[in-house]
Amino acid sequence: MSRSRVVVVGAGFAGFQAARALSRTVPDKTEIVVLNPTDYFLYLPLLPQVATGILEPRRVSVSIPDSLPRARLVLGEADRVDTAERRVHFTDPEGGRGELPYDRLVLAVGSVNKLLPVPGVTEHASGFRGLPEALYLRDHITRQIELADDAATAEERAARRTFVVVGAGYTGTEVAAQGKLFTDALTRKRRPEQQGSPRWLLLDIADRVLPELDRRLSTTADRVLRRRGVEVRTGTSVQEATSAGVLLDDGEFIGTRTLVWCVGVRPDPLVSDLGLPVERGRLLVEPHLAVAGHPEVFACGDAAAVPDATRPGQFTPMTAQHASRQGRLAGLNVAATLGHGEQRAYKHHDLGFAVDLGGVQAAANPLGVPLSGPLAGAVTRGYHLAAMPGNRVRVAADWLLDAVLPRQSVQLGLVRSWSVPLDSASPELARIPGGPDKQH
Structure with missing residues (x-):
């Protein structure tokens, strides 16, 4: 046969x-x-x-x-x-x-x-859909903090320490929340005269962060972000992106060297x-x-x-x-x-969602029960470990090491900006299977 x-x-x-x-x-x-x-x-x-x-x-x-x-x-x-x-x-x-x-x-x-007809975005923004983009962003953020130390002007120093994330869905919210902790840790290692809190902005045209979620989870995430120092700008979009920064639709210009595009898929x-x-x-x-x-x-x-x-x-x-x-x-x-079993129709009720906000903070509603703080953080990480098809012990070990050791802040230089274009990413990025601004 x-x-x-x-x-x-x-x-x-x-x-x-x-x-x-x-x-x-x-x-x-x-x-x-x-x-x-x-x-x-x-x-x-x-x-x-x-x-x-x-x-x-x-x-x-x-x-x-x-x-x-x-x-x-x-x-x-x-x-x-x-x-x-x-x-x-x-x-x-x-x-x-x-x-x-x-x-x-x-x-x-x-x-x-998902791209929008915004001038300059494809040239100056980076996406967030695969490993190369994540590795590039880690290097880029580290590099901007280091270059800010020797900036010629206060304006340039501020721009290099300003990070703009567009899209307050799952990915954008987590990038901003985790990114603020990361840059704060990097700047604490600088000389006293070079210290200062990096600026993170999270923009979305919706009226709240995580608009697809229950309003209680959205409120929890918003509160954690603002307490951490992230500037949340709802009802706001980018009108133009340049090498020097972004022009918002309200006319304000934000000087930055980092624009992360997380508007969805x-x-x-x-x-x-x-x-x-x-x-x-x-x-x-x-x-x-x-x-x-x-x-x-x-x-x-x-x-x-x-x-x-x-x-x-x-x-x-x-x-x-x-x-x-x-x-x-x-x-x-x-x-x-092929003769093995019987076909069934698809039916599934959402079991709840979890958003990791970094540290011990998270917003989650397992089985419809809204949680926040360390308990939500534990539930979120437990969910990820259960959902992953492999590497669970290694992931848990990295989490443990991160809790007790400082993060390593070195550039790896593995991925260059030209290899992760937003408009026509490499095959790995342009057609990463599996889905979106993944809700989890």
């Missing part, structure tokens, strides 16, 4: 869980192929801790070959899917072209940075190029995650517009919780089409 081949495109939250479910369900005669630009699953929620020196980058990178030994990893970025010929065309890391025929296909390509353009029905860039799927008219094609995570059984007439939001669970169900439903 010929082997059936299941191709999973993307190894973010959805793709990784789909491949894992398939590995545990289908027999060896079914070939599982994972197409992904990198050889690791990236645990996005902890990326701010990489950028601020708490965690080493390998801690949030879970090896695909080690974690999914039954799957064959193909390094590459999907360029086109031919649903008539049942082939995925891709480009490998060295520019070579290839194709993968499939019997079943799971599309979990995730999302890319949009579905990977590959989905729209399929020629199949989409909803705001997401591939329309049936409740069991198959594409109408193409029972051999399944989609999940940020790539899919999945009917929300808990809110009739709406689609599930682009969150890590949904992506993980949709990925697992997609894997099980694909296995069912």
Whole structure:
């Protein structure tokens, strides 16, 4: 008998869980192929801790070959899917072209940075979607604090010590909260005459931080940020970005050398190029995650517009919780089409959310119970350890070391600004699978 081949495109939250479910369900005669630009699953929620020196980058990178030994990893970025010929065309890391025929296909390509038509943003802002960007930001922040020591003028010194984050969703809020602690620690090591509190601004056009969350969690996060010294500017947007700073829509100019763009994400353009029905860039799927008219094609995570059984007439939001669970169900439903089990419709109630605000502070509402302070911090870190598919002991060890030792404030010089452009990031960044400004 010929082997059936299941191709999973993307190894973010959805793709990784789909491949894992398939590995545990289908027999060896079914070939599982994972197409992904990198050889690791990236645990996005902890990326701010990489950028601020708490965690080493390998801690949030879970090896695909080690974690999914039954799957064959193909390094590459999907360029086109031919649903008539049942082939995925891709480009490998060295520019070579290839194709993968499939019997079943799971599309979990995730999302890319959402850009707004703001002059200068693509030239002067950095995104926050992958490891290279996190490593670059850590180096950049450290460098600005060091360069500020020898600034020629007080104006330049202030600009280098000013950090602007646009977007007060999960990622932006955590970057600002963790970043303020990081720069405060860096400046405490300077000579007395060079000390001073760095300035952090968090901007969003919404009327509050974390607008997608319960207002009580939003209020908690806002209070922690302001107490820490972060300037929260709601109802505010950037009108223009330059090499010297940003012009706000109220006419104020903020001198800065650091603009971090965290306004959210949009579905990977590959989905729209399929020629199949989409909803705001997401591939329309049936409740069991198959594409109408193409029972051999399944989609999940940020790539899919999945009917929300808990809110009739709406689609599930682009969150890590949904992506993980949709990925697992997609894997099980694909296995069912191969004769192993029965297909089920997707249904999931959010279990709550957690926002790590650095130190012992967090905002969380597990099972709808609002928490703040150290208790929320413990719940948040416990959740991350439970949700990670690997590296738990190493992550916990890094947290312990960070609690008792000062952070190392050296530049690694591994990533240059030109290699992490906001508008057309490298394959690893432009199509990081798994999802958004990940809610967790």
